[in-house]
Amino acid sequence: MIFRLPSLSFFILQGCELHSLPSSIKNQYANFTRLSVLDLSENNFHSAIPDWFFNISSLTDLDLSWNNFYGINPNAFGNFVKLEVLDLSYNNLNGQIHLKVIGLGSCHLGGYFPKWLHTQSKFTVLNLSNTSISDTIPDWLWNLSSQALLLDLSQNEIRGMLPMSFSSTNIASINLSYNKLEGSLPRLPSCSFSLDLASNSFTGPIAFDNNEVSLYILILSNNKINGSIPSSICKLELEVLDISSNRLSGELPTCWKKFTLLRVGLSNNSFSGEIPLSMKYCTRLVVVDLGQNKLHGNIPTWMGESLSSLLFLRLRSNFFGGTIPPQICELSSLQVLDLADNNLTGPLPECIGNFSKMVVNPNASQQASYIMESEYTPAYEYSLQLVRDGVEREYTKNLPLVTDIDLSNNSLVGEIPEGLLNLLGLQCLNLSGNYLTGNIPLKIGVMQAMMTLDLSRNELSGQIPSSLSNLSFLNHLNLSFNNLSGRIPTGNQLQTLNDTSSYMGNSDLCGPPFPQECPGDGPSQSPSFTSKENEDEGGDIQEMLWLYLGIVSGFILGCWMVWGVLLFKRSQRIV
Numbered sequence: 001m002i003f004r005l006p007s008l009s010f011f012i013l014q015g016c017e018l019h020s021l022p023s024s025i026k027n028q029y030a031n032f033t034r035l036s037v038l039d040l041s042e043n044n045f046h047s048a049i050p051d052w053f054f055n056i057s058s059l060t061d062l063d064l065s066w067n068n069f070y071g072i073n074p075n076a077f078g079n080f081v082k083l084e085v086l087d088l089s090y091n092n093l094n095g096q097i098h099l100k101v102i103g104l105g106s107c108h109l110g111g112y113f114p115k116w117l118h119t120q121s122k123f124t125v126l127n128l129s130n131t132s133i134s135d136t137i138p139d140w141l142w143n144l145s146s147q148a149l150l151l152d153l154s155q156n157e158i159r160g161m162l163p164m165s166f167s168s169t170n171i172a173s174i175n176l177s178y179n180k181l182e183g184s185l186p187r188l189p190s191c192s193f194s195l196d197l198a199s200n201s202f203t204g205p206i207a208f209d210n211n212e213v214s215l216y217i218l219i220l221s222n223n224k225i226n227g228s229i230p231s232s233i234c235k236l237e238l239e240v241l242d243i244s245s246n247r248l249s250g251e252l253p254t255c256w257k258k259f260t261l262l263r264v265g266l267s268n269n270s271f272s273g274e275i276p277l278s279m280k281y282c283t284r285l286v287v288v289d290l291g292q293n294k295l296h297g298n299i300p301t302w303m304g305e306s307l308s309s310l311l312f313l314r315l316r317s318n319f320f321g322g323t324i325p326p327q328i329c330e331l332s333s334l335q336v337l338d339l340a341d342n343n344l345t346g347p348l349p350e351c352i353g354n355f356s357k358m359v360v361n362p363n364a365s366q367q368a369s370y371i372m373e374s375e376y377t378p379a380y381e382y383s384l385q386l387v388r389d390g391v392e393r394e395y396t397k398n399l400p401l402v403t404d405i406d407l408s409n410n411s412l413v414g415e416i417p418e419g420l421l422n423l424l425g426l427q428c429l430n431l432s433g434n435y436l437t438g439n440i441p442l443k444i445g446v447m448q449a450m451m452t453l454d455l456s457r458n459e460l461s462g463q464i465p466s467s468l469s470n471l472s473f474l475n476h477l478n479l480s481f482n483n484l485s486g487r488i489p490t491g492n493q494l495q496t497l498n499d500t501s502s503y504m505g506n507s508d509l510c511g512p513p514f515p516q517e518c519p520g521d522g523p524s525q526s527p528s529f530t531s532k533e534n535e536d537e538g539g540d541i542q543e544m545l546w547l548y549l550g551i552v553s554g555f556i557l558g559c560w561m562v563w564g565v566l567l568f569k570r571s572q573r574i575v
């Protein structure tokens with residue numbers, strides 16, 4: 001009778017010494033439209049696992065452990081759509097099924113490698129990703145996997161060390177990333193095709209075993225690996241090399257010509273020396289991330305000339321010097337140029353508006369074709385640490401849609417080139433912490449995609465262009481610590497960016513969000529000032545007037561202690 005209840009959602013008969021279920025149930029499973037938990041564990045069922053269990057499409061938890069079920073129809077698995085927990089452990093499934101593909105990704109397996117796997121000796125694919133296993137990898141699993149093509153144990157809490165035999169494994173694709181594996185890194189099996197050991201706690205140096213080499217994808221990021229890159233890496237034909245966020249040091253190898261690299265991530269280590277010339281032969285490179293190291297020398301001119309597929313170039317936080325070579329503008333596919341926090345000098349290249357990928361707003365209607373356009377759609381994801389709004393974040397899924405130029409904290413001089421206004425798709429421009437002079441380009445408001453604009457800590461002068469208020473996606477603005485003067489533009493998006501910290505430290509800005517009013521605004525204004533209210537370039541006389549009125553209105557508002565002192569200091573400096 002109970003099985004006639006359509007709203008039944010939990011059915012738990014744990015430890016009831018049952019041998020079988022009434023046979024009539026078989027014809028009624030279609031009524032269990034809400035059943036989400038079926039727990040028959042710790043009974044004495046002695047039969048094959050009924051196929052209809054697998055037809056209860058609402059099921060999220062199926063626990064049949066500790067019984068004597070002796071058979072299973074592997075094809076039946078296909079009917080689960082919501083299953084999160086499957087426990088078949090402690091049954092008699094030996095020899096009954098020989099699965100080729102075992103996909104249990106994101107099933108809750110209760111902390112351990114399922115025992116019944118022990119009986120599986122013919123699988124080629126084993127996916128136990130995200131199954132909350134917190135065990136060590138049992139020896140028998142390595143033995144069983146010797147025939148496998150793919151082993152995905154990522155995103156668990158797997159502990160312990162890898163066995164010595166790991167070095168000679170033939171598994172084509174191994175993913176052990178995001179676990180708690182530790183101990184010194186074993187010699188890497190160069191017979192594999194793809195090896196991902198990212199985000200564990202491996203220590204020691206990188207070494208390769210001496211067998212034939214077919215390793216194309218090597219990801220070791222976010223461990224505690226130290227030493228330098230061994231020269232034996234040169235025998236590989238790498239497509240992806242990501243060893244970022246480790247403790248590696250020494251100079252970079254010089255054999256880059258051999259690699260067919262698409263993506264290289266060496267960031268957040270202690271590599272020194274210059275960018276090797278042979279990297280210029282890696283013409284298919286899409287991602288170059290050498291940030292947060294101790295590299296020096298100039299930014300090579302060949303980067304622009306040779307790496308025409310480059311989408312993401314990140315060299316931030318190194319010791320690169322010299323000027324930014326104009327050849328860099330030839331990177332017509334570039335979406336992210338991050339050279340921040342180096343020792344670069346000279347002006348911004350005039351040709352900066354030539355980055356044609358940044359000319360289109362990637363959000364616009366052509367979004368789909370825009371993504372298709374990048375001819376590489378590799379099976380692995382790119383990710384890149386980018387700083388926006390002063391916060392460093394990892395961009396992965398959204399990366400294809402990101403366009404950033406970050407040249408902050410260098411020693412760049414000269415004016416902001418007008419050509420920059422070509423980059424209508426640019427979302428983030430950070431030029432802060434340089435010695436840039438001249439005005440903010442009057443038509444900056446055409447850069448409609450702009451979300452972050454940081455020009456702080458430069459020597460920019462003149463007025464803030466009123467076109468700035470046209471930037472309707474702007475959510476972070478910093479113009480502080482320059483020599484800007486005159487009325488702060490208002491309206492539209494700027495209405496919400498009303499924090500004084502965006503504007504502080506300038507010679508004399510007036511109007512909201514500052515308390516001091518602009519000349520011609522105050523209640524005591526004389527009509528002659530109103531005519532000067534328009535926003536032409538501020539002349540010297542006008543500037544003097546602002547200064548004067550700034551002091552007076554500041555005084556009137558009773559903010560003399562703050563604004564008066566500030567203005568006084570600046571007027572002294574001007575004198």
Ligand SMILES: *[C@@H]1O[C@H](CO)[C@@H](O)[C@H](O)[C@H]1NC(C)=O
Binds near residue numbers: 027029
């Ligand atoms: C579902 O339950 C109703 C009674 O509640 C019954 O008449 C019907 O036959 C059941 N359907 C199946 C497929 O068992």
Ligand SMILES: *[C@@H]1O[C@H](CO)[C@@H](O)[C@H](O)[C@H]1NC(C)=O
Binds near residue numbers: 051055079
């Ligand atoms: C389970 O559903 C499938 C298709 O939905 C059907 O072919 C199969 O006969 C069902 N199995 C049982 C035991 O009812």
Ligand SMILES: *[C@@H]1O[C@H](CO)[C@@H](O)[C@H](O)[C@H]1NC(C)=O
Binds near residue numbers: 128150
């Ligand atoms: C393994 O399963 C997970 C589901 O959790 C899936 O995201 C992942 O792509 C699978 N791995 C492979 C290599 O197919």
Ligand SMILES: *[C@@H]1O[C@H](CO)[C@@H](O)[C@H](O)[C@H]1NC(C)=O
Binds near residue numbers: 084106108130
């Ligand atoms: C991991 O599994 C849980 C369910 O157990 C699911 O909610 C989560 O989305 C999965 N995570 C990934 C990255 O697949």
Ligand SMILES: *[C@@H]1O[C@H](CO)[C@@H](O)[C@H](O)[C@H]1NC(C)=O
Binds near residue numbers: 139140143
């Ligand atoms: C794994 O295989 C090796 C060599 O074939 C064998 O010596 C060892 O006993 C096996 N270990 C297990 C746990 O089956």
Ligand SMILES: *[C@@H]1O[C@H](CO)[C@@H](O)[C@H](O)[C@H]1NC(C)=O
Binds near residue numbers: 203204205226227228
């Ligand atoms: C790597 O780190 C270990 C300690 O974890 C240290 O003993 C060893 O000298 C280091 N090797 C190098 C090359 O720095």
Ligand SMILES: *[C@@H]1O[C@H](CO)[C@@H](O)[C@H](O)[C@H]1NC(C)=O
Binds near residue numbers: 268
């Ligand atoms: C740099 O790597 C270390 C581990 O080596 C990690 O803890 C840290 O978060 C990384 N920093 C960044 C900015 O990725």
Ligand SMILES: *[C@@H]1O[C@H](CO)[C@@H](O)[C@H](O)[C@H]1NC(C)=O
Binds near residue numbers: 330351354
């Ligand atoms: C930038 O583009 C202009 C016009 O397309 C071209 O004449 C110029 O040579 C380019 N500059 C560089 C450095 O690529």
Ligand SMILES: *[C@@H]1O[C@H](CO)[C@@H](O)[C@H](O)[C@H]1NC(C)=O
Binds near residue numbers: 319321322343345
């Ligand atoms: C930065 O460049 C200047 C010369 O342009 C040089 O004197 C200085 O040592 C460089 N600083 C670093 C940290 O490389």
Ligand SMILES: *[C@@H]1O[C@H](CO)[C@@H](O)[C@H](O)[C@H]1NC(C)=O
Binds near residue numbers: 176196379380
């Ligand atoms: C390994 O698994 C993680 C998490 O499941 C995934 O993000 C990563 O792309 C996988 N690595 C490879 C090389 O496929």
Ligand SMILES: *[C@@H]1O[C@H](CO)[C@@H](O)[C@H](O)[C@H]1NC(C)=O
Binds near residue numbers: 363448449450473
């Ligand atoms: C782009 O699209 C995202 C998500 O649809 C949205 O949050 C963002 O504001 C858009 N940005 C621009 C510049 O259109």
Ligand SMILES: *[C@@H]1O[C@H](CO)[C@@H](O)[C@H](O)[C@H]1NC(C)=O
Binds near residue numbers: 495496497498
């Ligand atoms: C300042 O911006 C906040 C939102 O960021 C808004 O709630 C507030 O009304 C604004 N104040 C003024 C004076 O415009």
